[in-house]
Amino acid sequence: MAEGSLPLETRLLNIKDFSDFTLACHGKKFGLHKAILCSQSSVMANTLRGHSEEATAEVLHVPFDIESVKRLLEFMYTGDYQLSPDPSLELLSSGESDDSDTEVDTGNIKPGLSNGTQELGIPITVSERLTCHTRMDSIASYYDIPALSALSRSKVDDILVHEWSSDAFCDLIQESLDSTSDQVYHQMLAAKAVDHADELAERHMFEKGGVAERLAPYMLPILLTSLKAAEARRQELTSSLCLEKTKLEEEDQKSANRLKALEANKRGLVLGYSDI
Numbered sequence: 001m002a003e004g005s006l007p008l009e010t011r012l013l014n015i016k017d018f019s020d021f022t023l024a025c026h027g028k029k030f031g032l033h034k035a036i037l038c039s040q041s042s043v044m045a046n047t048l049r050g051h052s053e054e055a056t057a058e059v060l061h062v063p064f065d066i067e068s069v070k071r072l073l074e075f076m077y078t079g080d081y082q083l084s085p086d087p088s089l090e091l092l093s094s095g096e097s098d099d100s101d102t103e104v105d106t107g108n109i110k111p112g113l114s115n116g117t118q119e120l121g122i123p124i125t126v127s128e129r130l131t132c133h134t135r136m137d138s139i140a141s142y143y144d145i146p147a148l149s150a151l152s153r154s155k156v157d158d159i160l161v162h163e164w165s166s167d168a169f170c171d172l173i174q175e176s177l178d179s180t181s182d183q184v185y186h187q188m189l190a191a192k193a194v195d196h197a198d199e200l201a202e203r204h205m206f207e208k209g210g211v212a213e214r215l216a217p218y219m220l221p222i223l224l225t226s227l228k229a230a231e232a233r234r235q236e237l238t239s240s241l242c243l244e245k246t247k248l249e250e251e252d253q254k255s256a257n258r259l260k261a262l263e264a265n266k267r268g269l270v271l272g273y274s275d276i
Contacts, residue, residue: 007088008074008077008078008086008088008089009086009088009091011077012077012088012089012091012092013091015033016031016091016092018033019031019032019033019092019094020032020033020034020058021033021034021048021058021059021060022058022059022060022094023059023060023062023069023073024059024060024061024062025061025062025064025066025069026065026066028066028069028093029093029094030073030089030092030093030094031092031093031094032073032092034048036076036077037076040076040145040147040148041143041144041145042144043142043143043144044060044143047060048060064135064138064139064142065135067085068132068135068136068139069139070085070089071085071132071136072136072139072148073085073089073092074086074089075136075145075147075148075151077089079147080151081136081151083122083123083129083132084122125168126159126163126165126168127165127167127168127171127172129159130156130159130160130168130171130172131171131172131175133152133155133156133159134152134156134172134175134176134179134180134185135179136148136151136152136155137149137152137153137156137176137180137182137185138179138180138182140152140182141180141181141182141185149182149184149185152185153182153184153185153188156172156185156188157188160192164196166196166199166200166203169192169193169196169200170200170203170205170211170212172189173189173193173211173212173214173215174211176189177214177215186215186218187218187222189215189218190215190218190219190222191222193205193212193215193219194219194222194223194226200212
C-alpha cells in the first residue's frame with residue numbers, strides 16, 4: 001500500500017522515531033521531520049538552516065496558537081487540515097517545552113489572529129470557522145507555504161458562497177486585514193465585498209471609519225474592471241442594435257419595393273381588362 005494512502009496514525013507511527021527537529025509552541029513540543037516541513041516551506045528551511053532567533057539547536061519556536069499549529073502539522077503531513085485537528089498528531093508530541101511561561105517574539109507577525117494568544121477550540125459558528133481558516137492563511141503567509149494559502153482561501157470562499165453572513169464577513173474583515181499579508185486573500189475579500197456591495201453599503205461599511213473602508217484599494221481595480229466590461233457590453237449591444245436597425249430598414253425598403261411592384265402590376269391588369 002502506498003504511504004500516502006495509509007491513515008495518518010499509521011504513517012506517524014512509522015516515522016515518529018525518525019524526527020530530526022523539534023517545534024515548540026506555547027509549552028508544547030512536537031518531534032518533526034525536516035524533509036516533510038522544509039520541502040513545503042522555504043522560510044522554515046532557511047530558519048532551521050541558519051539557526052535564527054526563532055530556531056536554536058534544532059528547535060523551531062512558532063508564534064501561533066496551538067490549535068492552528070496542529071492544523072498546520074496536519075496539512076504538512078496529509079495535504080489537508082480539518083477544523084478539529086486529527087488526534088493522531090499527538091503521536092508527534094515530544095513533551096512540554098520551556099517556553100510556556102515566556103513571551104514568544106512574534107517578529108513580523110502583525111497583531112490580531114496570528115499572535116497565538118487566543119484559542120478558538122473547535123470552531124462552530126460561521127465567524128469562528130472563518131477565523132480558523134484566516135489563521136491558517138496567516139501561518140501560510142508567514143512561513144511561505146503557497147499550497148496552504150490556496151487551501152485556506154478556498155475554504156473561506158466556500159463558506160462565503162454557501163453560508164454568507166454580512167455579520168460574519170464584517171468580523172472577518174476586521175480580523176484578517178491585520179493577520180495575514182496574503183494579497184490574493186485580500187483581493188478575494190474585496191471581490192466578495194463588491195458582490196454584496198448593496199447590503200454592506202446599507203450598513204455603512206464603506207464609509208470613512210467603516211469596517212470595509214480598508215478594502216477600498218483592493219476593490220477599486222475590481223470595480224474598474226467591471227466598469228470596463230460593462231462599457232464593452234454597452235458598445236456591443238449598441239452595435240447589435242445598429243445592425244438590427246439597418247436590417248429592419250432594409251426589410252422595410254424591400255417591402256415597400258414589393259408593394260410598389262404589386263401596385264404597378266395591378267394597374268397593368270386593370271388597363272388590360274379595360275382594353276378588352
